[in-house]
Each structure stands twice: as C-alpha cells, then as structure tokens.
Amino acid sequence: MMAASVKAEEDHAANGNQMLDEGGQSLQDHAGRRTRLKQQPQRALSPEEKLPELDYAGEPLNLSRFLQNGQGQPVLVHIAAAYMSGQNPKVRARQLWGNIVYTQDSDLVAVLMHNGYYNHSLQQQPASMAEVRAVVLPLPPQPAYTSSARNSIRSRAWGTAVEGFSYRVERCYLVSKSGVVSSLEPGPDGAATVVPTFTPAQFERTLNTRAATSSVERRQRTMNEVTVQYNLCNEPRIKYSMAAVADRGLKPSQWTSARLRAEVLVLETHRTRYELSRNAPPPDTPPDAPHTETYRWARCKEAAPLPRLRCVGLPLPEALLDVLEPALAWEDLQWSQLGVSVRGKLYQVVRLHFAKRQPPLGEDAPFLDSGPVAMKQVSLVLEPPVALTTARIGEGLLSLRFPRTCLYASSGPVCVQVLLSGAEPQQLVALRDALNAALLRAMGRPLKPLEPNVLALQQAARGLKRKAHCMSGGSHASGSGWGPAGSACSAGSAGSAGATASSQDVAQQEELAPLSVEQQCVLDLVLSGRSVFFTGCAGTGKSLLLRHIVRRLPPETTFVTASTGLAAAALGGTTLNAFAGIGRADGGREAMRRAASRPEAAGRWRRASALIVDEVSMVDGALLDALEGVARHVRRSDKPFGGLQLILSGDFHQLPPVVRREVASTRAFAFEAACWASCVDASLRLTRVFRQADSGFVDILAEVRAGKFTRAAAAALQQRCSRPLDTSDGILPTKIFTHKADVDDINAQELARCSGERVTFGAQDVGSSEALAACLAPRSLELCVGAQVMLTRNANPRRGLVNGARGVVERFAGTTNRLPVVRFASGEVVTVSKERFTLAAGGRVLAARTQVPLALAWALSVHKSQGATLDRAEISLERAFEPGMAYVALSRVRSLEGLQLTGPINARGLAADPKVLAFYGGLRDAHHFW
Numbered sequence: 001m002m003a004a005s006v007k008a009e010e011d012h013a014a015n016g017n018q019m020l021d022e023g024g025q026s027l028q029d030h031a032g033r034r035t036r037l038k039q040q041p042q043r044a045l046s047p048e049e050k051l052p053e054l055d056y057a058g059e060p061l062n063l064s065r066f067l068q069n070g071q072g073q074p075v076l077v078h079i080a081a082a083y084m085s086g087q088n089p090k091v092r093a094r095q096l097w098g099n100i101v102y103t104q105d106s107d108l109v110a111v112l113m114h115n116g117y118y119n120h121s122l123q124q125q126p127a128s129m130a131e132v133r134a135v136v137l138p139l140p141p142q143p144a145y146t147s148s149a150r151n152s153i154r155s156r157a158w159g160t161a162v163e164g165f166s167y168r169v170e171r172c173y174l175v176s177k178s179g180v181v182s183s184l185e186p187g188p189d190g191a192a193t194v195v196p197t198f199t200p201a202q203f204e205r206t207l208n209t210r211a212a213t214s215s216v217e218r219r220q221r222t223m224n225e226v227t228v229q230y231n232l233c234n235e236p237r238i239k240y241s242m243a244a245v246a247d248r249g250l251k252p253s254q255w256t257s258a259r260l261r262a263e264v265l266v267l268e269t270h271r272t273r274y275e276l277s278r279n280a281p282p283p284d285t286p287p288d289a290p291h292t293e294t295y296r297w298a299r300c301k302e303a304a305p306l307p308r309l310r311c312v313g314l315p316l317p318e319a320l321l322d323v324l325e326p327a328l329a330w331e332d333l334q335w336s337q338l339g340v341s342v343r344g345k346l347y348q349v350v351r352l353h354f355a356k357r358q359p360p361l362g363e364d365a366p367f368l369d370s371g372p373v374a375m376k377q378v379s380l381v382l383e384p385p386v387a388l389t390t391a392r393i394g395e396g397l398l399s400l401r402f403p404r405t406c407l408y409a410s411s412g413p414v415c416v417q418v419l420l421s422g423a424e425p426q427q428l429v430a431l432r433d434a435l436n437a438a439l440l441r442a443m444g445r446p447l448k449p450l451e452p453n454v455l456a457l458q459q460a461a462r463g464l465k466r467k468a469h470c471m472s473g474g475s476h477a478s479g480s481g482w483g484p485a486g487s488a489c490s491a492g493s494a495g496s497a498g499a500t501a502s503s504q505d506v507a508q509q510e511e512l513a514p515l516s517v518e519q520q521c522v523l524d525l526v527l528s529g530r531s532v533f534f535t536g537c538a539g540t541g542k543s544l545l546l547r548h549i550v551r552r553l554p555p556e557t558t559f560v561t562a563s564t565g566l567a568a569a570a571l572g573g574t575t576l577n578a579f580a581g582i583g584r585a586d587g588g589r590e591a592m593r594r595a596a597s598r599p600e601a602a603g604r605w606r607r608a609s610a611l612i613v614d615e616v617s618m619v620d621g622a623l624l625d626a627l628e629g630v631a632r633h634v635r636r637s638d639k640p641f642g643g644l645q646l647i648l649s650g651d652f653h654q655l656p657p658v659v660r661r662e663v664a665s666t667r668a669f670a671f672e673a674a675c676w677a678s679c680v681d682a683s684l685r686l687t688r689v690f691r692q693a694d695s696g697f698v699d700i701l702a703e704v705r706a707g708k709f710t711r712a713a714a715a716a717l718q719q720r721c722s723r724p725l726d727t728s729d730g731i732l733p734t735k736i737f738t739h740k741a742d743v744d745d746i747n748a749q750e751l752a753r754c755s756g757e758r759v760t761f762g763a764q765d766v767g768s769s770e771a772l773a774a775c776l777a778p779r780s781l782e783l784c785v786g787a788q789v790m791l792t793r794n795a796n797p798r799r800g801l802v803n804g805a806r807g808v809v810e811r812f813a814g815t816t817n818r819l820p821v822v823r824f825a826s827g828e829v830v831t832v833s834k835e836r837f838t839l840a841a842g843g844r845v846l847a848a849r850t851q852v853p854l855a856l857a858w859a860l861s862v863h864k865s866q867g868a869t870l871d872r873a874e875i876s877l878e879r880a881f882e883p884g885m886a887y888v889a890l891s892r893v894r895s896l897e898g899l900q901l902t903g904p905i906n907a908r909g910l911a912a913d914p915k916v917l918a919f920y921g922g923l924r925d926a927h928h929f930w
C-alpha cells in the first residue's frame, strides 16, 4: 500500500485518476495487496513554497545550517521517484536510528517508510509519480534515540548523543508527473508488526568444525553458519557468518577461543555494544601451567568509534564498561542464529567485529611529563610515520615525533614529541639505528604494536643520561629542512641524492596530519586486505589518506600509481600505464597483454599484492576492464584483478577521464567498467571537508559539485568575487585557466618581465631518466626576486607550509649554494632548501631528483590544479568545457576571501554528470564502517 491514508485536500477526481496510470486509483504491493488511494490533489504547496529546499540524493541530508542556537528551520526536501522503492540500497540497509526524532545519518526515505508515509515493500514506484516532498525539521542532538518497530521496519536505538543535529518529519506530499500534489498521512504506530521471516538455518550451509570431538561441551561449540544482519523486513541482508565467531575449520589456532588470546570481540545488539575478552592468567602463573581460561562479558558505556577504542586500549578499561560477567567459562557462551546466549541470557547480535588487543595509551603516560623519562614505561605504538631528527646527534640531541600517536586528551587526539638531550652520541646513534630498523619493519607489518622494537628502544636508551622535554602538539618542527630565513639547512633536507630506500628515507618522511576517524576507518579497511574505493568532495583528505596508506602497506609489494603523471609524482609513484607496462594503451587488449607480459612489467604485476590508483576518476572504464584482463592473464589467476588488492581514490565529480579523440564517444567512468563490482569490495565516502573552514563556502561548493548551482547563484558568486584581491603583501593570486596555452604564456611573460636577481637551480638526478620524466620537480628551475611561487611539498603543515602554499621570492640566501628566501601568504619567511623527490615502484626507488620544491605560480591550468590547495586564486571559467571544471577550480581555494572570479562561469563547467550523481547515491559514508 502507498500510505496508511492519503489526506483529502481538494475534490478533484479527474486529476486523481491521472496520478496513477497503471493501477488507476490503487496501488499493489509485492504481496499483491491493493490499496485504494483517496488522493484529492491540490495544485500547490503554498506554505512550503517559502521554505528552503534541498534535493535528496540517496544520502543523509546535511541540515546543520538550518539549525541555529537550537532552533531549527523547516526544510522542504524533494525526493525523486527513483529513490522511493524498496530497491533503494540505503533503505535496504536500514540506516535509521530513533523514533519520531532520528539521528542525522538516518536515511530520509527509510524514515518516511518507518513513519508509514510510504510502504517499503513497494518494489517499484508508480509510473505516474514524479517525486515525494517531505518537510523536515532539524532538531538539536538528542541524549538518546529509541528503537521502534513501525510499519514493518525496526529502527535502531542509540544510547548516546551524536554530533550535529537530529530531525523529524513534519509533513509529506506526493507529486504526480502532471504536477498534482497530494498530502500523505503517516501510518499509525505499529500498524504492522515486524514478522521474522529470515531463512531457517537448514537452508544455510552448515559447518561442523569440532565434530570429531566426543566431548558434549565441545560439540556445543559447533555452529551452523547463520546470518546476523537483517533488512527492513527482518530478512537476512548482509551475511556475517557466525562461523567467524564460532570455531572455524579444523585449525585450533583459528578457533574463537584461540583468537581471543590476541583479539577481543566487539558485538552490537540493536541498542548496545558489548565486549567479550579473555581474562589474563593470574600474574604468577608459570607459562606452561594449565590455566583455566575465563572470559569477561561487559557492556560498553560509550559507543565510541573503533579508532578511539584502540587508543584507550582493548579490552576497554573497566571505567568504560559495566562488567556483566567477569569470569565465564567458554561453555557459558552459546552461539546461535539469534546471537549469543551468555549464561542463558540471549543477546541478539546485529554486528560483530574482532579487534586486536591493544595496550592503553593513557593521558597519564610518563612521557608527557618534563623531566627524566623512565624509558621502560613508555608504551608508544612504534609505527610509521615517526619523524626522527638526527641533525644534532653529534651534540647528543635527538628528537622523535609521533604524529599519529593518539594520546586521548579531553580535547581529542594529540601528537607527541620527545626531545632527548645530553646523551652520549654513540648511544644516540645506536638508538637511532634501532628505531630506523623498527620503523622499516613496521612499514611491512601494519597495525602491530612492535613490542620487540620498543624493547630495543629501551635497551638502546638504557643508561642514557638524558633530559627529556616532551610536548603535545609538538611545536618543535622536526628535520624537514626548513629554518627561519637565513638559517642553515638542517638534517632531512637533501644533502645527498643517493637513491636507495634506506632508513634515511624514513627519517625524512614529510610530516602528515593525523587521520580523522572516518579516514582511519578507511585505513583500517585497507589494512584488513579489502579492495576499497574511497571518495569524497574536494578537500576531504583523500590524498592525505593515501599518503598514510602508502606508509602502512609493505613497500616491496605495494605499487603506487595514479591516472596522471602529476598525481603520481605527488605520491612518489608512477602512472598506472607505466606500472602496467602498456605504454599509451593504444593497441587494443591483445597488444596490452603482450606488452604487460614482457619480463620487467610481468615481474611488477606478479610481485604486487596491492595496487594503489589515485585520481581513478580520470581512468577510462574500458582501460580498467582491459587492465583487469591483463592482471588475470599475467598473474595467472582467475580471481578479480588477478587477486590484487585494489585501493582506488578519486572524486568522479571532478575532471572526467581524458581519452583520445577517436574513442571520445565511448568514454566511460571507471565505475561503469564491467569489472568494478567484482573488484571493489567497498565504496566509501569521506564527508569532512578540511580545505575550507567556512561552511557557507562548503555549501556553495557542494551545490556546484552536484550540478545544482543555478545560473542566478553563479552570477551572484561572480558579482561577490569580482573584486580584485588584497595583494598588499606582494603575493599575487594564481591565475587558473581552463586552457593550457594561456598558462604557459603567462608564466613565461611574467618571468621575463621580472627585473630582480635571477638564479637557475639545476637538479641533481640519479636513476632512470624514464622515471624522472614524471617527476614533479623540473630539471631546471629559474627563479627571480619577485617571482610568484608555490610550494610543491608539504614541509611543515603547522606553519602553513603545505603543498600549494603561495609565496613570493624575496631574495636569495647564501653565496655559493644559493637558496631562495620566500615570504609565504601565512607571513612566514623561509629559506627553502632542496628536497629529494623519489620515484618508486614496489618499494624500489627508480630515480630521485634533488631540487628546490617550488613552482612558478603566476598561472595554472584547471587540470594541473586538481589536487592542489591554494591560498588565493584568480579564476577564469568563461571557456570551461568539461563537467566538473568549475568545481575543481573553485574548490582549490581555502576561502571566498582568497577567490577572484574574472568572468561568468560557462554552463558546461557547472554541469554534473547524471551517471555520477546516480553512482554517488548508492555510496556509504566511511564512518559507517568500523
């Protein structure tokens, strides 16, 4: 049935008939039930016409801007007919929490169905239906959200307030294609009960793992494989095998009881999260003594995200738990289709997850105190990235910076820096070597707290007479080669260009901002070995996350690539075509297979365990399919992509694939490739924008991205941003053009016009010249005093010295080794020393170039600007010729204050591809994954 009833608004039988072309005045649901609709349509929604309007696009709505000081403003949401069916993947996944008032990430269509405005079992929307309109009221976050079974849907409960807002539906309307509007009324609460209809266990494959054992108790551990997440109708949807929890196979090491030695099991019912962990043996138990294993069953007081749990330690400290059963025997736990029964009490499990045991990193860790550090008490997780500054080791000084070490302070995660001083130099050298070795090993071993290395650290450090100054937030910059103007280059700047992936490289890694929770979720998924596509608006930190991923995967078997040379160079990788060994890929599939089968390329294909592709949005779908065939052929494996783990990143709302003119008509997105569904296990969306802080600007960019930026809005933006920018500090905005010819002309002309001192910086190169052709840094860089420049490396994010930071060359320092002194828009005046740009594939450095990390920045093309962050830009979009062009250009700047528009925006640049819109409608937000 359509809705419990349709409210009569006006007597208009003729129009009413037009609303439903197939079923006349009734609708039939999948069970064959027919419901007569009593719609009596009205022509207009007069009160709602004045409301702000939003379009539903298959994803949670962002209503935060309509909630101010706890007061919400009603919003009219348009929901296209295509979303109003049981086929909507969000609805099938039953993403809704609450009753009447729902959490912000609850799906609106699911909420409408829960309220009974629309029946979820309707598999197809009526042909004459144009859209549904809902008036929703944003509300402040609630202290808790209750669960309710209504209209055959059970919403979930959540015990704590969530950030942002919540909302409720005020009214709902149905609009026919002929424009007739009918008011819908919600169904009464509990109009239909939730009938469990999931498949009985006998239809599932059964798995008897301990059948051989004669013991009755042991046989209880034998489980049928069952389903634990259900859809709206309480039918199985996502199949978690209970065999993942119960004992698997005949290998004792994989039994759950064995896994619980190194892991804890986190389980969620509809309302609450629980933790099952193995109790440690009593302290003085000899290692070989028979110990009766016991397990703790506890309720989590707070449903924090998993990365946070890892920081406070797993199993969770007792302060965060209500311990329900402190010492269970394994036989007290009985697993069934419904969940787990603990000493006879049943807990209906809807999600479960194994997580590694993790020692706590508490706020009271001794390294936060200044004064002597008791090294044996330090329990930092020693995993990259760790910045080691060894420049002054001869003076007994060494600094260690742990940007990812999340000590949870009340304000959130903080970074830690440890500065050792007054030590014997040779002991510091031993410590440095131990750390370097540990870090290199850690790169190949993700997610392991490396205790042996911490031990090595302790041993090496034992006896050091040291003074340790520790600080959170780390105001001491470490070895990035950046000093105040006129200061000498410090360690970490490129002194030698030896192109080996040595421990030096680890020490010199650029500093990365720590990951947000949702970025960490994606990283965790990648480290679990799954093939992942992650996306998000411009500035949501996709590139930053990729850098973290690159550091965490084993370098020898991870190949870092991108669709464009520029994006590849930014990651220190190669283009996808270069990795594949297929040249320009212009010879057809058979030619590609032959080329990729040549020994060098085939070696890469076979050695690879993971393939990273950045800017996958610019990879043509046909090429992806061809490469998938190549991968299976060369790797002699029938698995999707030859069994390679794919890590794909990009934003399909940005620039589309560049293809040769001859095949332009068949251009397809990568997600249209036939192999996409089988090769990508999870597609996730990052939602938090870091580049822009101004939410008004973020909203404008979101509209441009979705192709909803009207001409009137574009004209208003142009008018607002037509004024020249303030350049009183001498830093001119970068001009961004849609056509490359304009860019080259401007940079050459401006450089020629400069009358100040001129210095040409030659690069020091080692390694393959073919690889060097893709290097981001030029072979020769001519600069002059007054040149407008841009950083091409993240040097020191806390000081604003990031890739794309704009500045002007003030002078050149030094006499023999001249270096440019640059004044940046942030006000910093810095001597920019040379940096080493390495080009690597599969952990092997192919080439390295040592060059000043600057580029001329009078002008840039939109294509070259993709991926950059700019402080100020003067953008010309009159000749935009591709969908996504306006979005890419506008989203480069951090704020409207840094944006100047020199003319109107061409409508072609503002368009959004409908295929992309539809694809994004089905994606999940990253934080919904643990």
Ligand SMILES: Nc1ncnc2c1ncn2[C@@H]1O[C@H](COP(=O)(O)OP(=O)(O)OP(=O)(O)O)[C@@H](O)[C@H]1O
Pocket: 513, 514, 515, 516, 519, 536, 537, 538, 539, 540, 541, 542, 543, 544, 545, 651, 690, 691, 797, 802, 866, 867, 868, 869, 891
């Ligand atoms: N977790 C984070 N914490 C702090 N800053 C971050 C974080 N993630 C990203 N940033 C910063 O946000 C800015 C944009 O990040 P990044 O370039 O990685 O975004 P992107 O999604 O790749 O953007 P684009 O799609 O435009 O290429 C950068 O300055 C980056 O350092």
